[in-house]
Amino acid sequence: MTVDAVEEPFRTQLTVRLRNGHALLGVDLPGPCRFTSGNGVDILWMGPDEYLVLAEPGRQAELETVLRNEGAAAVTDVSAQRVTVRLTGEHARDVLAHGCAIDLDPAVSPPGTCVQTLLARTGIVLMVRDEGCTILVRQSFANYFAAWLADASLEYVS
Structure with missing residues (x-):
């Protein structure tokens, strides 16, 4: 088979609004139309001050707490x-x-x-x-x- 599609169910997905900063969760922030990965997360650039954090299932509460402590202006769980x-x-x-x-x-x-x-x-x-x-x-x-x-x-x- 030369094409394979696999669903990755129940991924943690958090929308993060950030007023300033250069990193989240120990991962450098991506520039426009880019994403960065590290420490078990992907960080996607969604707009000038908006990022989407992807992680394995069940990490919503843990990551929300860390993100708020890092100074995120807003964190919203959009996993569903x-x-x-x-x-x-x-x-x-x-x-x-x-x-x-x-x-x-x-x-x-x-x-x-x-x-x-x-x-x-x-x-x-x-x-x-x-x-x-x-x-x-x-x-x-x-x-x-x-x-x-x-x-x-x-x-x-x-």
Whole structure:
């Protein structure tokens, strides 16, 4: 199989508003349209003073406390808002190109790229990783996204 999609259920997802600072949870803050990783978390740039912190399941309370102690202006648990899907395989970017206007050529969107965009008319957050992509899609669009992904992947599955 040259495309593999795996749901990563129950991921901790915290929206953080930050007035100033250069790091969260010991990880440098990413610049626009980027994400950084370390210490078991991914930090995604969502806007000029807004970040999304992703971590393994069940870390909401622990991370909220640490973030507030680090001076975050606001921390909101949005873990139930989005479904997280990891797409890997040699044709992962080709599948996404069927419905996404973002140029996923590695020279244009290298690992560490993070954008909010539309995929087949569905709002997503797209993270480009070394081994593929992570897609965050709103819970209410999860079934539509899964059906679209299955259809778009057909030509790449052996």
